[in-house]
Amino acid sequence: MNASTENDKGLLLTGLDGSNRLAFLAALGALRTLARVWPKRDVRLGWQCKSGCWRPTIATSPPPDAASVVEAMQPELSRAAQFKAFRFAADLKLPPNKFTSFIRLASVQWHDGSDPRCAEFAGAFACEALTNKDGTIQDTAFRTMSGAGHQHFLAFMAELARVTNGEHLRTALFKPWRYDEQKLSMRWDPSDDRRYALRWNDPSEDVIRTVRGANRLAIEALPLFPVAPVGGNLQTTGFGSLGGRGVFWTWPIWEAFLPLDTVRSILALAGLQRKRPDRLNLAACGIVEIFRCERITVGKFRNFTPPHTV
Numbered sequence: 001m002n003a004s005t006e007n008d009k010g011l012l013l014t015g016l017d018g019s020n021r022l023a024f025l026a027a028l029g030a031l032r033t034l035a036r037v038w039p040k041r042d043v044r045l046g047w048q049c050k051s052g053c054w055r056p057t058i059a060t061s062p063p064p065d066a067a068s069v070v071e072a073m074q075p076e077l078s079r080a081a082q083f084k085a086f087r088f089a090a091d092l093k094l095p096p097n098k099f100t101s102f103i104r105l106a107s108v109q110w111h112d113g114s115d116p117r118c119a120e121f122a123g124a125f126a127c128e129a130l131t132n133k134d135g136t137i138q139d140t141a142f143r144t145m146s147g148a149g150h151q152h153f154l155a156f157m158a159e160l161a162r163v164t165n166g167e168h169l170r171t172a173l174f175k176p177w178r179y180d181e182q183k184l185s186m187r188w189d190p191s192d193d194r195r196y197a198l199r200w201n202d203p204s205e206d207v208i209r210t211v212r213g214a215n216r217l218a219i220e221a222l223p224l225f226p227v228a229p230v231g232g233n234l235q236t237t238g239f240g241s242l243g244g245r246g247v248f249w250t251w252p253i254w255e256a257f258l259p260l261d262t263v264r265s266i267l268a269l270a271g272l273q274r275k276r277p278d279r280l281n282l283a284a285c286g287i288v289e290i291f292r293c294e295r296i297t298v299g300k301f302r303n304f305t306p307p308h309t310v
Contacts, residue, residue: 029220172213
């Protein structure tokens with residue numbers, strides 16, 4: 001039996017490492033997608049320490065296998081290529097009235113039951129009530145680009161939905177990451193921190209290489225990190241300033257198999273945002289590890305520093 005096959009502890013996603021924020025988001029995206037396509041199978045996500053890192057494990061009833069997981073997710077993820085949430089604009093650098101139009105559409109689709117996903121993404125994207133000095137809306141801390149260098153936050157989502165296939169998903173979930181696909185990176189991987197001082201060559205001349213399936217799955221995790229106005233500024237779930245210095249993202253690892261709504265609650269625990277989280281208190285919630293990274297701005301792009309444990 002290989003590591004990606006069914007066992008008594010669920011299906012181990014051997015390609016994903018919980019210390020890698022892109023892989024962590026991809027695991028959440030897989031959970032959210034499977035919970036949507038298998039609503040009666042009690043889909044849950046836990047983590048196991050394997051080969052020196054935390055690997056996500058999917059449990060369902062009946063138990064899943066690698067082939068059925070990919071087969072179930074691929075059509076759902078591909079349909080989003082025409083998804084309005086990815087196509088109402090190329091980027092989130094928008095005036096409030098344009099985002100308000102999208103919110104109204106999302107609200108209609110939520111209430112009539114035609115497609116609640118627009119509202120889920122709207123709540124994670126931005127808030128029309130809060131603006132920046134240039135008059136654009138304040139948006140999610142996960143936004144890493146806004147058009148510079150032909151890199152577009154929403155347009156990349158739509159394109160990833162269009163071009164990602166089952167083999168891309170299988171590679172991301174169950175194989176070692178070889179970064180052999182070009183472009184279409186959401187800039188959430190540690191390798192996307194391409195500052196000149198950290199590299200031998202000029203990074204502007206390097207071709208961006210990424211794991212396409214991981215980026216596509218990670219997009220589906222965003223609704224688990226809604227935004228909300230706090231003290232006149234927009235805050236993203238999971239992010240904190242740690243005493244007003246910088247913007248940091250903190251994410252937990254847990255061993256128990258948890259359903260989507262419980263995972264949503266754990267991601268929002270206030271105790272994770274302390275400079276030194278109370279490990280004993282968080283352990284009572286089932287959290288066995290905590291990772292943190294800083295969001296930085298390099299030129300016209302946002303990046304995230306390599307993660308560390310806290």
